[in-house]
Amino acid sequence: MGLLSLCIWAPICFGVLILALGRDVHANSVRWFSLIGSLFSFGASLAVYKDFQLGTADMQLVENLSWIERFNMFYHLGVDGISVAFVILTAFITVIVVIAGWEVITERVNQYMGAFLILSGVMTGVFCALDGMLFYVFFEATLIPMYLIIGVWGGPNKIYAAFKFFLYTLLGSLLMLIALIYLYSNSGGSFDLQEWYKLPLSGYAQTLLFFAFFAAFAVKVPMWPVHTWLPDVHVEAPTGGSAVLAAIMLKLGAYGFLRFSLPITPDASHEWAWLMITLSITAVIYVGLVAIVQQDMKKLVAYSSVAHMGFVTLGFFIFNDLGMSGGIVQMVAHGFVSAAMFLCIGVLYDRVHSREISSYGGVVNTAPKFVAFAVLFAMANSGLPGTAGFVGEWMVILAAVKFNFLLGLAAATALILGAAYSLWMVKRVYFGPVANDHVKELNDINAREFLMLTLLAVSVLAMGINPKPLTDVMGPSVAQLLDQVAHSKTPNP
């Protein structure tokens, strides 16, 4: 069994064991056991990084076993510079989520922890799969635990949110299933992604495939105008669910663009780049404006996620090195920052049981340690230099300026909007005089919360100050991807 299999199946096995471990009488041992499981998986993901060779765009740590012979499907795993970062991110966020749910979740602890661990393994599988159907299986399998997480531990309107999440994303990915079957028939019976990269396809076929993939991935990212499920779901999901959703599940969509849309349908990607850029820039500006006026903190962060993911897709579809790397850096950065933002809201919510901005004010007076972290993450969210949020946005803006000055200008407004919604929220929630009795009685964060926020803060700062290890890792893979996109695949050019 290879290292990647370990990263995928270790959390799943731990999760299943935890499910079997039983009811809430064992809650404490369940918690420790899940922490051990998530740490173990995180260790495995670090081992992946250790074994990863820099300077090559080839797939590494490849495992290739026959899976379903009749359809020529393979259990084909591997990581390149793009995916290795997400394998580590997934395992890291899972550790954080386990810590975050420690005391907060008191009912059906084993199911909560089990669902998150299984979800973590499945998402890692998405990032490692090199077989089209294996990717799809993992991609879809994420829906089951997330549906249950939202529905069981969510807020008052959780049922609506769970259904919206499931059906919305299922609709998108079912069209992708047809596209995969079409590619399978067209490539003479192969689900191998690397085969598909070489497969010549007519312009018409590429357009259809592009939109089938678009349906699956744009919903997941989510791009404007199919983003409406995200705010509803975020608001109702439990804190851990929101964090995983924003930090990793959204990345599955963006990652899908990199693995499927761009290299399999390069001509269609160029042809429809204008559409993608328009949608992305709309997300950045319009959704950014929408975020400003939100009354609900979680909704605000949800809309800001849509805006940030707009940067990611914008970076991808201007087809230069800086934009592509910038988009990926932004994905990783957003993984840390959005998770941190949601966890901060969770800290407040656990104490006051309100997400409304108007229920707060002057939190800094009673919980100064917490506010120090919260402000740092808000700054990172608005793209302050020196934090993770800045690097990716800056790279994408530079790339956009190279591509078209006006586009660059439009993209740069995001920094202003980001500052506006983040800082205005900071001002209303954290600063000013103590607003009410709830805030007055607020306890500052305990050691567990301190630990979890410190881990995130260190990551955000480290990535902001020195993003070079990340760009070094992904460099060759990004170059290869751009090369694939640059070459036409139509039979008669």
Add this chain to the structure above:
Amino acid sequence: MTESFNWAMIYPEILLLLMACVISLADLSIDHLKSPGRTLTYLLSVSTLAVVAVIAAVNAASGEVGFAFNNMVVYDPLGNWLKSFASIAMIVTFVYGRPYSMDRGMLKGGEYFILSLFAMLGIFVMISSNNFLLVYLGLELTTLSSYALVALRRDNGLATEAAIKYFVLGAMASGFLLYGMSMLYGATGSLDITNVFKAIMTGQIKHQVLVLGVVFIVCGLAFKFGAVPFHMWVPDVYQGAPTSVTLLIAGAPKLAAFAIAIRLLVDGLMPLALEWQQMLMVLSICSLLIGNFAAIMQTNLKRMLAYSTISHMGFMMIGMFSGVVDNNTQGAANAYSAAMFYIVTYVLTTLATFGVIMLLSREGFESEEISDFSGLNQRSPLYAGVMTVCLFSLAGVPPLVGFYAKLAVLQSLVSSGLLGGVGIAIFAVAMSLVGAFYYLRVIKVMYFDAPLTATTVAATQDVRIVLSLNGALVILLGLLPGGLMTICSDSIVRSLGN
């Protein structure tokens, strides 16, 4: 070859018949008060079926193909595997159904087991028949036993109504089938499926007569599958029959229906494939549409599952009609094996869903409404888990086995190159999205709603073990579906190869 009787090929049937007679005699010795669960009958029935299942599986694994009784009986891996699966399905039905039937006074006599064994014999006869009359014989044996089983609770109004409906409509469907067969017999002069095939291939038989015959045969088959517009009986019978009998109708007989569909349409009437292909296409599209949308409205779980069955039969039929491609035997084998995989996994999943329904029902309390499942997760995480796995599988969410069934069928449709194939595939996929909604609703009730009662769910040891295994198998076959797929495609290739 045609001279020999080849008794060895029908050993499972003989054994089943003998044992059914022996068990019915042995059952007389049981004092219903001393042994309310009729343990002796139960054990004898289950072990008989187990032996038969093993024999059939061994026969299937040998891969032999042959004919017996002057070509009346066909012996091939397709049939043998289906027999084996059907026997296992029946064992599981008995295990789940016994406590339920006992609570409802259905085990005061041994009819439940003995009639089921005769139904099973009918299933075997259908599966291995190579002759129109034998098909009809098997069909009648199964359905007549089923009519009686549905009416087993004779003091129950709903069940009696269901039995009458089932009987009247079933008799009509059998009539359709018989009429179609007689038409073909008149035209070709033979009841032997192989000879009918040869006669049609000569091209000297009047096409109109044959088409008329095919129309009636397809109608009869569509009734047995419960495809729209021949589906009216399905919801009423599923709902009205005692759940242990519903499972009996919903499980093993579906495998037999698949077998006779293959025997009649593919083995016998392949030269008329262009005709029945279009009919199946219409049946399939209607079933997907009506089955899924009607299921949304249901509040009764058994009724919902009935409509969901209709939609699944529509999905399965996609595999049946995708197989007809010009001279592409590989494509045809893929399509039929996809349909076979679909029906086998469908039966597997259905067994567990009805198993959970019966488990939640107690004496004097039917757990049929969807709301009866409220908060099941709090009452019993294990059974809620099994039910959830099955429902997600029926909805076609990976990594559960239902997904691969849908995938295989859709793949055969897309690669068949049928006109509008991709369009139908998109339609089917859209319908499975609709399907996902009502399955999710049940899961929602089990996990998100508060329980109505605090009683824990008690199950006997055998039910508990079999149900857990059943659920585990849905997951296991979802992770590694390759083996079963190979079995399906091998047996189709071998059986249609001659």
